Amino acid sequence: MTDKLVYTKNIYNGSREELVEKVKAALSDKRFQHVLRVEEMAIKLADQWQVDKELASITALTHDYAKERSDIDFLNKISEKKLDTDLKNWGNNVWHGVVGAEMVKDELGINHEDILNAIRQHTTGGVTMTKLSQVLYMADYIEEARDFPGIDEVRALAFKDLAASVGxxxxHTLAYLVDKQVKIYPGTLLTYNAWSVK
Ligand SMILES: [Fe+2]
Ligand SMILES: [Fe+2]
Incomplete structure (x- = not known):
């Protein structure tokens, strides 16, 4: 299905195949395969929730574009773009989304704000998330190869009630992080308060 998707909106200055090649060159094969599975799931969710499929495809293909960059690259980008200096206290998990969006913009020439925001929010979520952002957040979590307790439940939920699946x-991510007793990015707590509390 995704192989036949033809980009017509000029959001990315090239074909889907050209974008796939750029992403492939930036990632290990393992992560590249994950990205292709996220795209497949994002398009299915987009279909279900009336989100534009070209936007879903570009967002999914680029969401982990910066994941394998060095810490120095991210720190330099935070300075160059004058992003919140508190970001420097965090690490790859937060950076590859929030700072990675700047790399997608500068290096791939993608300026669509909904796409960039979805990339920014894909690991931490956000208080305000567009449908596209929710679709990426969920597609990344439930792509075909994901396997964890509750996966069938949350996969079904993402197609039944997208916002509930975000919650x-x-x-679950917060509970996992608390269990590991690792530092929680405040943005994740804000997402929890906005989407998970009944
Ligand atoms: Fe990611
Ligand atoms: Fe991912």
Missing amino acids: WQTA
């Missing part, structure tokens, strides 16, 4: 993911 489900956020609550």
Whole structure:
């Protein structure tokens, strides 16, 4: 299905195949395969929730574009773009979304704000998330190869009640992080308060 998707909106200055090649060159094969599965799931969710499929495809293909960049690259980008200096206290998990969006913009020439915001929010979520942002957040979590307790439940939920599935993911991720006793990015807590609390 995704192989036949033809880009017509000029959001990315090239074909889907050209974008796939750029992403492939930036990632290990393992992560590249994950990205293709996220795209497939994002398009299915887009279909279900009336989100534009070209936007879903570009967002999914580029969401982890910066994941394998060095810490120095991210720190330099935070300075260059004058992003919130508190970001420097965090790490790859937060950076590859929030700072990675700047790399997608500068290096791939993608300026569509909904796409960039979805990339920014894909690991931490956000208080305000567009449908596209919710679709990426969920597609990343439930792509075909994901396997964890509750996966069938949350996969079904993402197609039944997208917002509820965002809340489900956020609550489970937070519980996992608390269990590991690792530092929680405040943005994740804000997402939890906005989407997970009944
Ligand atoms: Fe990611
Ligand atoms: Fe991902």
